[in-house]
Amino acid sequence: MSSVARGARADMQSRGHALISAMRLDLVYLFAEGVFQYPLIILMPFVFLLAFRNDFGYMLSVSMETYSFGALIVTMAVVDVQSGYRLRALMPVARHIQVLSRYVLGLMMALIASVMVALLNLVQSLAVSDWSLAANMPMTVGALLIVLAIVTIWIPLGYRSNSVNGLQVGLLVVYVIFLAVLLMWSELPHGFTASVLGVFAVLGSHAVPVAVVGLAIAVALYAVSYAISARIYQRKEW
């Protein structure tokens, strides 16, 4: 191997090592408040699912499941703000790699969330008689996209913010609005809900091309979000 290639490979290896360091720290941040809340957050949706045993219960539990995973990203930002970012300054990892770490973890969260949604779907099909497992499977892709969307929006906000309360309140507000819309679904004007459902039906009938386009858009937005976050964080001073 030429020395240039060797140098490039060593570079890649050290960058890989740096990325892993950053991810390990982010994961430590996740569990900063303890491990016990997570099984609760992740299993609560199943409880609601079995409590309601209907479409509404399913929607509710899918929303809870996806939002919980998305919100984990904000937990990392909260720990940083609370400890004053100084560990971030000391760690021998370049800032853009620290940002990359969050996006990689965000993707992992999205994948885990979609698996959880598949499980919710499975449980629902076992608990409710006329539930079509197959017809509802695309929701796993939907869950993936929802978590990616949450992460896409919240990582830059996490880097921008210097207020723990700001982050936590913001997260709660969005969650409440999200749930409110869901709960009020049946109260919304029929024409509106019908047209929304109609859109979903159209999308559903062209599932594959829609999924492909959707994923392409998601990837593009993810990349843009990364660029924005990296820029915010590079310029951040504390």
Added chain:
Amino acid sequence: MTAFTPQSTPTALSVTGVTKHYDSGFTLEDVTFDLPAGYIMGLIGPNGAGKSTLIKLILNMIRRDAGDIHVLGLDNLEDEEAVKEQLGVVFDSSYLYEQWKVKDVERIVAPLYPTWNHDLYQRRLVDFGLAGKENGSKRIKSLSRGMQMKLMLAIALSHDAKLLILDEPTSGLDVLARDELMDLLHAYIEDGEHSVLFSTHITADLERAADFITYITGGRLYFTGPKDEFEESFKLVKGGPDELAQLPADMVLGSHVYETGFDALVRGENLATVMRAVPGLAVERASIDDIIRLTNTRHDNKGVL
């Protein structure tokens, strides 16, 4: 008869023409100094002078507007990761998340440093009184200031960092602990390859142990060089209350008037002239404290700097 020359050693820290403007109006202006490897440098100056700003610039916590910073020959921006692997930092309060427990700290910090030495870290914990089950289950926030400092020090010393930066580490420590710290720093630099940058406004700690002094006041560099040179280049003159006015004003760097007399600081080279102006003045060695105290009483530094 060869003399030992500090100039022939490599440079642990090289700051050149560093400038930082804050929106508030405070500016750290054109600071330049070098710390040769194997020595202790005291970074001194009154509160708000710019010492913490300087340290933040070295760590790249804030961005500089001009200048260069090199740590162990590496550019602190271009080779940031390599630089930080070699840096050990102790702040005046813990940089760890306050809810973490002492026993979790190694698990969190060690993976960041390829050169982490587990046995050394554990031994440091024992030396500092942080080892054991009871200490292990304490949360960072419940540790005293002194214990937090020791924990940061234990971490800093456990990955063979070649440059140790301490930012006000002794405020909050009693005299015994401060003495212990100075002994530790002496042992740290003993092999000639490790260096210390010690920022403090408690100059008593540096009076004996510091090799170099960099004195920053009002965002500007007032002096950098060997500590003995710093102390010897100033003299303290004392006299009766009405004698102060008779001294050449441009030679008095700063003064303090009491009921019974005055203290004034003059540069060594001006001492003869001053003594001629008012015979019978008492002359004393100026301590670091005297120098800082008296160079900060004048806010109208008309070119005496």
Added chain:
Amino acid sequence: MKLIISSVSGEPIYEQIKTQIRTAVLDGDLKAGEALPSLRKLAKELRISVLTVTRAYNELADEGVVQNIQGKGTFVMDKGNELMKQQLEAQVRTNLAEASRAAKAADMPLERLGEMLVEEYRAN
């Protein structure tokens, strides 16, 4: 080697070190060829700055009291060595010059000064 540093005496620390080492060498407490503690070791033990010890050692080397060998350490020179002799002689001359000035200021005749010199020489 016994070294006592006082931080309250007016004398600079490097001077104190020099004086005590010089005295030890002249009194024979430190033998020719003996190694002094390394710069950094001494600095650590006395809890003073490395540069201060460096200065003391360098100045002692200039006087011919010790020899600094880069990489090896600092060693006591033979009391009879040329450089030390010169230094000590220069010191004698300085002291004599001062004594002469003081004598003249006191209107003391040269013979009386000579007598005092003989008394002092014989007494020590």
